[in-house]
Amino acid sequence: TQLLEQSPQFLSIQEGENLTVYCNSSSVFSSLQWYRQEPGEGPVLLVTVVTGGEVKKLKRLTFQFGDARKDSSLHITAAQPGDTGLYLCAGVRSSASKIIFGSGTRLSIRP
Amino acid sequence: DSGVTQTPKHLITATGQRVTLRCSPRSGDLSVYWYQQSLDQGLQFLIQYYNGEERAKGNILERFSAQQFPDLHSELNLSSLELGDSALYFCASSVAASGGTEAFFGQGTRLTVV
Numbered sequence: 134t135q136l137l138e139q140s141p142q143f144l145s146i147q148e149g150e151n152l153t154v155y156c157n158s159s160s161v162f163s164s165l166q167w168y169r170q171e172p173g174e175g176p177v178l179l180v181t182v183v184t185g186g187e188v189k190k191l192k193r194l195t196f197q198f199g200d201a202r203k204d205s206s207l208h209i210t211a212a213q214p215g216d217t218g219l220y221l222c223a224g225v226r227s228s229a230s231k232i233i234f235g236s237g238t239r240l241s242i243r244p
Numbered sequence: 245d246s247g248v249t250q251t252p253k254h255l256i257t258a259t260g261q262r263v264t265l266r267c268s269p270r271s272g273d274l275s276v277y278w279y280q281q282s283l284d285q286g287l288q289f290l291i292q293y294y295n296g297e298e299r300a301k302g303n304i305l306e307r308f309s310a311q312q313f314p315d316l317h318s319e320l321n322l323s324s325l326e327l328g329d330s331a332l333y334f335c336a337s338s339v340a341a342s343g344g345t346e347a348f349f350g351q352g353t354r355l356t357v358v
Contacts, residue, residue: 139286166347175246175334175349176287221286231300232277232336232347234287 136160137224137235145241148214154207154238156222163225165198165205166232170219212242247271250335250350258358262323265353269316269337275299276318277347278310281332293318325357 140155156165164183168176180189182198182205189196193216195208205222222235247270257263269276274295279287289302293312304310307325312318322329332354336347 173351175248175336175351177246177349178346181346223287231289231292231302233289234279236286
């Protein structure tokens with residue numbers, strides 16, 4: 134059983150389109166992180182959200198933490214081919230120290 | 245460059261063998277995490293060490309073990325290897341014991357069991 138479910142698993146869209154990736158759980162997290170991983174590389178942290186309802190923007194990427202701190206979304210505006218990669222959400226529960234990763238969303242942006 | 249160094253980068257070995265993967269965390273980081281990533285899958289948490297002590301354990305097989313040394317580098321030992329153990333093994337480090345701070349990942353060790 135996956136603690137963090139990401140959807141969709143795969144997404145292929147045209148350059149310039151918008152998209153949203155979701156990360157859902159039945160558990161409450163003290164913080165939630167989003168990583169991007171390229172082939173042959175380790176994941177690289179994009180953002181950490183810690184407050185319920187928090188919204189953070191990173192250029193064309195908008196991250197939101199759910200009010201109940203159980204879910205998060207990543208919205209990309211005007212996607213570019215350089216956005217292609219595996220996007221992973223990861224959560225930390227206050228009762229534990231380990232970082233739990235979701236199953237990932239593989240994003241492909243076609244020129 | 246994340247500052248986390250993993251060696252070797254690639255490893256090919258036969259079933260039944262034992263291998264050791266090594267991780268040097270970023271300077272100043274006390275926490276080391278080990279993850280397994282199978283083809284096109286997410287990251288499965290194996291184990292975490294903080295300042296030499298085991299801090300958290302995930303779905304780590306009994307055939308696998310790890311330790312963190314006084315100089316804070318860590319080793320993941322995989323024994324009695326099976327074909328299904330073929331995967332990317334990542335090490336990450338962070339300053340704190342809690343995962344709320346940023347974790348920096350190494351480039352991984354690609355293990356192929358034949």
